[in-house]
Amino acid sequence: MNQPAEFLVFGATGQQGGAVAHALRANGRKVRGFVRDPYSEKAKALMASGITLAVGNLFDRASIDRAMEGIQGVFSVQTSSPGGEVSDEQEIIQGKAIADSALAAGVSHLVYSSSGAAGKGPTGMGHFDSKSEIENYVRSLPVPSTITRPASFMEMLMLPGMGLNTGHFSFFMQRNQPMQMIALEDLGRINAHILCNPQQFAGKVLEISSQALTGEDLEYAFSNAAGFPIHYQRFSEALLTQNSFLRRLTELVDNGIVAGVADIPALEAMFGEMMKLEQWLTGPGKHLFSAALNAPQAEIALR
Template sequence: MKRILVTGATGKQGSAVVYELLKNNFEVFALTRNPRSSKADNLKKAGAILVEGDLEDTEGLSDLFKKVDGLYLVLPPVWVSSKETDEKEAEIGIRTIKLAEKQGIKFVLYSSVLGSDKQDLFRPKFKFTIEKYLLESTLQGAVIRPASFMENLLLPSFGLGEGKFINPLPEETAISWIATNDIGTFARIIFQHDKEFNGKTVDLGGKLFTPKQVLKLLEKKLNQPIDFVQVPLEALYQQSETFAKLVEMIGNEGYDPIDYEFIATWMPKLTGFEEWLDEIGIKKIKELRSMDN
C-alpha cells in the first residue's frame, strides 16, 4: 500500500491527508480540478504528483486508477444542500467506487460524516448510501466519519472575521470537533494497517463542546467579547431544508458516542480545541479580521 490517490487534494481535509502520507514515504497522486492553483503548487513542492481531473468525469480517471494501490475518497463539500445535491453526491461516490473495483484498487478509504447513518432517515441517498455500497462491494475498504472541523470556524458563515459567532446549531447541544490534520494522521494509520481496518467504520472526533463553550474559548483566546448570533431554525429551513433537518436531529437525538478508547489504541492524542486555537486558529481569525477592516 504505497501509491495512494487522494481526491479533493487541495481542500482542507484532502491536503492534510496528502501531506501526512508524503511525510510517511507514500507516493501520492493528488487529484485537483485546478493544478495551477497556489494550493496545488504547494502540494507539488511537497512531493505530490498532481493530476488534473474531476470525479464527475469518472471514466477519464480509468488509467490513473490502474496506477494506485489505495484511494482516499472525499467528495467536494456542498454548502447549500438539497435532495438534488445529495443524490448527485451519492451517484458520484458510487460511480467512483465501481471504477475502483473495476481497475483493481486494493483499498478504498471513504471519508463520510459523523451521524451519516442517522441522516439516512431524511437523506435517503447521501453519504450513508456510499458507505453501504463500499462495504458491500468486493473491495477492501473502510469508512471514517469525521466530526465538525475546527477549521470550519474560519468560514465566512461563522462570522468570526466580523467579530460575531453565528451559530446554526442547538445552543446547549454539545458536539465533537476534529482538526483536519488529525484526519490526515488517522487516514495514514489506516492505509498502513489496511488489513486491520478492512470493513470498519470509525467515528472520528474529539472532546464535546456546546456552542457557548466554543464562544467562551474564543473570547478567552482573543481577549475580547464576541457577539453570539443564534440562527433560528425557521431561517435554516428557508436556506436548506436538509441542513435544517440535520440541526433538528442534532437537537433531538445528538450524535452517538464516539469510541475514544478505540481511537486512542491507534492515535493516543488528538489535537485539543485550545491547542488548535493556539497553534492555528487565533492567527487565522486575526488575519480574517485584518482583511475585513
C-alpha cells in the same frame, strides 16, 4: 503513464483530501493527487511537497481509471451539494465511480470519507443521505474498504457571518449542549494511518472526532484566544424560521445525528491524542481565527 505511487487521494486540493495527502507525505509515502487543474496554485503546492498529480474529472471514468494505475490504497471524498458545484445525485455518481474503478484496478484498500450524519437513517438532507448511499454501495463491493465518518470541522467555526468580528458568535448548539468536532489535521493523520494499515481497519466503520464542545466551551476558548470577551449564542429562532437549511441542521444537532457519536478515548488509544480547540486556535487555526476576528464589520452576521 502515471509515476509510481502507493496512494491515490481524491479531493487533493480540498480540505479533507489535502490533509490526508500531506499526512501521507509526512510519513514518507508516495502520493498521487487527483486534480482537475494542474496549474492551480493548490495543485502547484501539492507538487512542491512531492505529490505527483493525476489530472482528471470525476465525471470522466476513463480519467479515474488512469489515476488508479499501480495504486495500493485510495482515499475517496467528494464535494457535497451545499458547495454549489454538484447535486446530491452527481455526488453519488462520483462516489460510486471511484469505488467501481478501485475494484476494476484491483486496489487493495479503499477508504471512503463519509459524514458523521451518515448511516443513521434518513436525515431529510440530501447531502447527508447521499453519503449513506455511497457507504452502502462501497460495502456491497468485493474490495476491502474502511468508512470514516468525520464530525464537523473546527475550520467550519471560522466561516463568514458567524459573528466573531462582532463579539457575538452564533452556532448550532445551545450554550450547554455538546457537539463533536475535529481539526482537519487530525482528520488527515487518522485517515493516513488507516490507509497505511489496511489489515487493521478494512471492513470497519469509524466515527472520528477530536473533541466534544459546548457553546460555553466556544465562548471560553474564543475569548481567551481573542484577549477580550466573545459571547456565545445559538442561532436565533427568527433566523431558523427564515432559513430552512440551518433549521434542519439544528434539528439534527438536537436529535443527536449531527452532534456526533465518536468514542474519543478509543480513538486516542488507536491514533494518539487529538487536537483540542485551544491548541487549534494557537496552531493550525490561528490565521483563520485572526481573519474571522478582524473581518470587516460590514459583514452580515448570522443571528
